[in-house]
Amino acid sequence: MITLDDIRLKDFTLENLPRLKELRRLSFARKPEICIERARYVTRYLRDKDDPGDAPEVRQARKVNYFLQHKRPVFHDRNLLAGSTTSKALGAPLFPEFFALTLWPELDTVSTRAKNPQKLTADEARELNLEIFPFWMDKNVLEMTRARIGNAESLKLFESLVFFIAAKAGCISHAVPTYAPMLEHGLTGLISMASEREAAALAHASDEGNRQADFYRAVQISLEGIIKYAEHLAEEAAMLASVADDPRVRQEFLDMAGICRRVPAGPATTFREAVNAIWICQVGIHAENINMAMSPGRLDQLLYPYYRRDVEEGRLDTGGAIELIGCLWLKIADNVTMVPEASEEMFGGAGTVPAITLGGVDADGEDAVNDLTYIMLRVTELLRIRDPNVNARYDYEKNSKEYCRRVAEVILNTKAVPAFFNDRANITALQGQGESIEHARDYAVIGCVELASSGRDYPASSSIMLNLAAPLEMALFQGKRPITGEEQIGPVTPDPATLPSFEQFWEVFKSQLDWLIEKAIELNEEMGRVHQQMMPSPLLSAFFEGPMDKGRDLIQGGSLYNSSGATHIAFADVVDSLNAIEQTVFIDKKLSFTELLQMVKADFAGPAGEKMRLYLKNRAPKYGTENPIARKNARNLVRHLFDLYQAHINYRGGPYRPAYWTMTNHAGLGRITGALPHGRKSGELFASGITPVSGAAPELTACLNAVADLGGECVPGCWALNIKYSPEADVEKMAERFAQTIEAYFRAGGQQVQFNIMTYQMLQDARKHPEKYPELMVRVSGYSAYFKDLNELMKDELITRTMYDLTNGRAVPYPAEKGGK
Amino acid sequence: MLDLITEQAQKKLWEKFNSSLTSEVAEEFLQTLLTLMQIVFVVNHEYRRNLKNFTGRYQFCSKNGEVTIAAVFHNNRMDVMEKKINRPDITITFRDGKTLLNFIISPRQDILGSMLRHDVETEGNLNYLYKFGFMAKQLQLMMPQPPK
Numbered sequence: 031m032i033t034l035d036d037i038r039l040k041d042f043t044l045e046n047l048p049r050l051k052e053l054r055r056l057s058f059a060r061k062p063e064i065c066i067e068r069a070r071y072v073t074r075y076l077r078d079k080d081d082p083g084d085a086p087e088v089r090q091a092r093k094v095n096y097f098l099q100h101k102r103p104v105f106h107d108r109n110l111l112a113g114s115t116t117s118k119a120l121g122a123p124l125f126p127e128f129f130a131l132t133l134w135p136e137l138d139t140v141s142t143r144a145k146n147p148q149k150l151t152a153d154e155a156r157e158l159n160l161e162i163f164p165f166w167m168d169k170n171v172l173e174m175t176r177a178r179i180g181n182a183e184s185l186k187l188f189e190s191l192v193f194f195i196a197a198k199a200g201c202i203s204h205a206v207p208t209y210a211p212m213l214e215h216g217l218t219g220l221i222s223m224a225s226e227r228e229a230a231a232l233a234h235a236s237d238e239g240n241r242q243a244d245f246y247r248a249v250q251i252s253l254e255g256i257i258k259y260a261e262h263l264a265e266e267a268a269m270l271a272s273v274a275d276d277p278r279v280r281q282e283f284l285d286m287a288g289i290c291r292r293v294p295a296g297p298a299t300t301f302r303e304a305v306n307a308i309w310i311c312q313v314g315i316h317a318e319n320i321n322m323a324m325s326p327g328r329l330d331q332l333l334y335p336y337y338r339r340d341v342e343e344g345r346l347d348t349g350g351a352i353e354l355i356g357c358l359w360l361k362i363a364d365n366v367t368m369v370p371e372a373s374e375e376m377f378g379g380a381g382t383v384p385a386i387t388l389g390g391v392d393a394d395g396e397d398a399v400n401d402l403t404y405i406m407l408r409v410t411e412l413l414r415i416r417d418p419n420v421n422a423r424y425d426y427e428k429n430s431k432e433y434c435r436r437v438a439e440v441i442l443n444t445k446a447v448p449a450f451f452n453d454r455a456n457i458t459a460l461q462g463q464g465e466s467i468e469h470a471r472d473y474a475v476i477g478c479v480e481l482a483s484s485g486r487d488y489p490a491s492s493s494i495m496l497n498l499a500a501p502l503e504m505a506l507f508q509g510k511r512p513i514t515g516e517e518q519i520g521p522v523t524p525d526p527a528t529l530p531s532f533e534q535f536w537e538v539f540k541s542q543l544d545w546l547i548e549k550a551i552e553l554n555e556e557m558g559r560v561h562q563q564m565m566p567s568p569l570l571s572a573f574f575e576g577p578m579d580k581g582r583d584l585i586q587g588g589s590l591y592n593s594s595g596a597t598h599i600a601f602a603d604v605v606d607s608l609n610a611i612e613q614t615v616f617i618d619k620k621l622s623f624t625e626l627l628q629m630v631k632a633d634f635a636g637p638a639g640e641k642m643r644l645y646l647k648n649r650a651p652k653y654g655t656e657n658p659i660a661r662k663n664a665r666n667l668v669r670h671l672f673d674l675y676q677a678h679i680n681y682r683g684g685p686y687r688p689a690y691w692t693m694t695n696h697a698g699l700g701r702i703t704g705a706l707p708h709g710r711k712s713g714e715l716f717a718s719g720i721t722p723v724s725g726a727a728p729e730l731t732a733c734l735n736a737v738a739d740l741g742g743e744c745v746p747g748c749w750a751l752n753i754k755y756s757p758e759a760d761v762e763k764m765a766e767r768f769a770q771t772i773e774a775y776f777r778a779g780g781q782q783v784q785f786n787i788m789t790y791q792m793l794q795d796a797r798k799h800p801e802k803y804p805e806l807m808v809r810v811s812g813y814s815a816y817f818k819d820l821n822e823l824m825k826d827e828l829i830t831r832t833m834y835d836l837t838n839g840r841a842v843p844y845p846a847e848k849g850g851k
Numbered sequence: 852m853l854d855l856i857t858e859q860a861q862k863k864l865w866e867k868f869n870s871s872l873t874s875e876v877a878e879e880f881l882q883t884l885l886t887l888m889q890i891v892f893v894v895n896h897e898y899r900r901n902l903k904n905f906t907g908r909y910q911f912c913s914k915n916g917e918v919t920i921a922a923v924f925h926n927n928r929m930d931v932m933e934k935k936i937n938r939p940d941i942t943i944t945f946r947d948g949k950t951l952l953n954f955i956i957s958p959r960q961d962i963l964g965s966m967l968r969h970d971v972e973t974e975g976n977l978n979y980l981y982k983f984g985f986m987a988k989q990l991q992l993m994m995p996q997p998p999k
Contacts, residue, residue: 135984
């Protein structure tokens with residue numbers, strides 16, 4: 031129920047919210063610093079105190095508990111919430127279990143490197159070099175995997191970086207925990223529950239009972255670590271209160287001290303306690319799981335009862351709620367990932383993508399939009415910060431048009447956020463994965479775009495990132511790729527020039543694709559088993575439905591739903607190449623396959639090559655249009671990938687789910703991929719996510735229909751569709767058209783869409799004059815980034831993305847850049 | 852030992868290292884780097900701490916087969932030998948000197964690009980490479996600057 035007089039909350043601005051204004055200023059002024067605190071304590075624990083005879087869950091819990099006990103309680107500013115992800119104001123925590131050692135070569139230079147420096151003191155660099163990194167030389171997930179399988183073919187393919195990324199080497203994370211039981215019972219309540227179950231499990235006196243008891247003990251140990259951290263926060267806040275001169279500051283610290291003494295150990299009784307309890311638990315989860323896409327989920331639903339009660343009982347007003355939610359948003363943005371210089375090209379500028387999901391329907395399928403939904407939208411609109419990654423669910427039958435328009439308005443005002451998600455399509459997609467209707471209706475977004483029933487679904491949604499252009503090239507060149515030279519990578523398939531029909535080429539392509547996916551899955555399974563031994567998640571398990579009932583960690587399949595996600599890069603480019611081959615070679619016989627291969631190999635060199643390239647680029651069927659061949663090939667590829675992945679069951683007992691989001695990989699992988707048959711020259715960037723190739727889809731309606739036509743049920747991992755609109759002077763009118771377009775796209779079956787409201791010229795100017803656009807936020811492929819932080823390839827991709835004029839629904843031609851880049 | 856490594860000899864080595872950074876010849880760059888590492892381990896206490904308790908076996912090979920060098924760290928010392936060794940922790944195969952330089956130490960380092968272009972290929976535990984990269988970069992940062 032909406033009780034707000036004005037859902038826009040336009041009376042609340044940063045001018046009359048000075049705390050948020052100042053905290054926002056600080057968040058932009060702060061430079062990232064590497065925080066070695068976690069690496070230091072987990073290393074000391076494992077080196078000096080670990081008992082290898084303990085169960086993996088218990089070892090992990092003790093390690094995490096040790097870190098949380100030693101984690102420094104710090105208060106960097108006047109944020110009303112206690113707790114911080116790292117010891118730094120804007121910190122990049124190091125997880126030596128994953129890729130922290132990639133920082134080693136630049137320990138002395140990371141603070142001063144040209145692109146996105148991250149500060150590291152000389153003392154900390156020395157400690158990493160001499161004390162911490164040497165311990166992990168052969169102990170991170172990648173090396174434990176190598177020790178397990180040797181230099182297997184799947185590992186070689188991964189390490190060559192041009193076929194697929196096996197993301198488990200760097201993380202699993204990517205989850206939406208549920209904080210409801212913690213808010214209701216407090217962590218002490220959850221610990222008591224685990225203790226009782228431990229006793230019951232031991233009473234069975236069986237191997238399974240002992241394993242369950244180990245898990246329950248691990249849950250208790252890890253949650254006790256969070257309580258200890260909260261106690262330390264309370265002590266520090268009390269100390270700061272005692273030395274504060276300003277009575278308002280003193281009271282703020284006293285309030286925080288009191289809150290940290292009560293929660294998250296005990297149940298939350300107020301809105302503020304609930305918000306701070308969630309935040310401290312989020313910090314605790316990051317003691318165990320790397321800060322990548324750990325998503326708080328549907329906070330407007332979770333926090334609403336606390337908000338409503340406080341408002342009704344006069345403890346909270348709208349301004350107070352906005353201030354607390356703003357504080358939470360800024361806390362969520364207090365950390366970044368450590369990115370070594372070598373990875374800047376692929377991942378530079380990305381945040382940690384903790385997703386928050388607003389609106390949609392409730393478990394009964396009814397409108398779930400409430401006052402907090404609008405408060406969170408207003409906070410998002412006011413702060414315009416990269417993280418958290420805010421997403422708006424929309425059910426066009428149940429949610430109001432006012433809500434849809436309000437979301438559209440926030441997108442227009444922030445130029446980028448939130449992203450829109452279609453409840454109808456996404457709930458159907460999750461039901462197709464065996465989720466109950468109630469659970470599917472309670473879905474939240476993870477990281478970029480992935481879907482999961484809140485606190486019930488452990489989807490490891492970023493397990494595989496597969497470059498679809500690789501199997502296409504392998505199909506063209508009989509299992510070889512130009513970038514890997516004469517090395518036989520995939521199976522030797524027939525020379526395409528000998529094939530009599532497109533259908534046979536499609537079979538060849540599928541055989542290379544299937545072979546590569548099998549390798550990616552094989553490696554993911556091995557890494558999953560390494561995680562089971564090395565990185566179980568008893569702490570995170572306490573915030574899920576399933577593990578406490580089954581007595582089993584998430585990594586052992588404890589969750590209600592257990593899937594693995596595989597996303598795909600270069601979808602549109604590959605579909606367009608298939609279209610070009612089918613139409614130009616086999617139907618029109620405009621050129622032979624041999625001639626096409628020669629031109630592709632030669633990067634369309636020479637006048638004849640360029641003439642044919644332009645023909646392929648301009649005349650061959652394009653995904654994103656009404657062309658039936660393009661639609662068929664896109665559908666076939668999506669369907670084939672769905673069937674293939676779903677036929678595989680992962681190490682936790684769940685299926686693989688295909689998805690289409692690319693982060694920044696479409697830029698990096700495009701740069702190193704040769705020419706392709708649709709007229710793309712060597713090194714040109716791939717299209718992002720499931721978005722059509724830039725310039726290929728001139729009509730907005732046809733473009734949206736073509737994407738929607740792919741059918742969400744075959745994309746349970748969801749997709750990222752990037753659309754760029756030119757801004758209009760009349761925001762209200764544009765919001766109306768915007769909302770109508772969204773509704774039409776969703777009614778056609780589209781799952782997700784995200785926007786950049788900016789012109790080609792504005793982005794060109796932002797590249798030339800970054801100082802003029804210090805806060806310009808853009809949508810990349812599922813997440814937001816500050817334009818100035820992105821690498822040049824990504825800037826190129828964003829600038830050249832097709833821009834549509836909403837007044838006529840047509841693409842605006844891309845203008846030549848004056849004076850070059 | 853310290854006395855034997857005269858200041859003048861060190862200076863020459865640094866000059867050679869500096870000039871090898873712009874050289875196209877892999878062997879010269881690699882040999883100089885490894886020799887310099889050995890020397891600085893002896894004369895510089897702080898740098899020598901990198902050796903403490905470190906065991907690592909590195910194999911460097913050029914793609915054309917002309918260069919085969921191993922660096923073995925053990926017993927708080929570093930040995931360099933021109934041969935294939937057994938059980939290297941990591942093998943680094945490089946196209947030419949420039950690509951190896953670019954991979955390990957260049958101010959405009961392009962590790963990812965080097966790997967994507969297959970200019971440099973590795974087999975084995977990459978953490979050994981990261982440590983080696985750190986030690987090489989430390990040398991670069993220690994390089995005496997010419998008087999202005």
